[in-house]
Amino acid sequence: MVVKKRRRRDLQVRPPAPGAVRGLSPKVAEAIRLMAEQGMTRPEAAAAVGMKDDSLYRAFRAPIVRRHFHQLIDQVREAARPKAVQELARLSTEAASEKIRMESSKYIDGAHESRQPHGVTVNLGVGVQVQPGYIVDVSQHREKAREILRQAGSKCSALDVDYEERDRT
Numbered sequence: 001m002v003v004k005k006r007r008r009r010d011l012q013v014r015p016p017a018p019g020a021v022r023g024l025s026p027k028v029a030e031a032i033r034l035m036a037e038q039g040m041t042r043p044e045a046a047a048a049v050g051m052k053d054d055s056l057y058r059a060f061r062a063p064i065v066r067r068h069f070h071q072l073i074d075q076v077r078e079a080a081r082p083k084a085v086q087e088l089a090r091l092s093t094e095a096a097s098e099k100i101r102m103e104s105s106k107y108i109d110g111a112h113e114s115r116q117p118h119g120v121t122v123n124l125g126v127g128v129q130v131q132p133g134y135i136v137d138v139s140q141h142r143e144k145a146r147e148i149l150r151q152a153g154s155k156c157s158a159l160d161v162d163y164e165e166r167d168r169t
Contacts, residue, residue, distance in 0.1 A: 023064045027051050032065065036072035 021029040031045040040048065046056040059065050091104040138145040 028059045
């Protein structure tokens with residue numbers, strides 16, 4: 001009896017199942033999707049797909065599982081962002097509380113971000129950064145501006161420069 005070798009091109013490759021993720025079992029992939037998209041807890045998601053919670057816990061130790069979970073969370077976050085901005089815009093004009101109106105306006109403007117400032121940043125020295133922005137001349141109201149800065153807890157200020165001496169040079 002002669003056995004004919006199968007060539008690679010003769011092999012049929014099955015297409016992946018809908019929702020399948022390479023490297024993840026279908027149950028783990030579905031549990032991750034339920035956690036990310038529907039906000040289920042790990043035990044709830046495990047029960048919904050017929051897994052033990054401990055099995056899903058151990059699956060989350062694998063970097064590929066955590067990476068896929070975080071990718072899904074990022075997708076959910078990006079999908080929710082436009083609706084959140086619309087709600088913030090509504091709150092900035094319609095909220096009954098002045099504080100809520102102010103905070104939502106600041107959030108829309110980006111003032112809430114404590115990360116590295118966007119745009120051009122020039123490092124002048126250790127821990128000192130200058131960023132393009134508004135310059136407000138308070139030389140006519142120097143004493144009041146100093147008082148405001150003191151109350152805000154500022155330790156040094158450009159207001160400490162003697163303007164009369166600067167104007168003479």
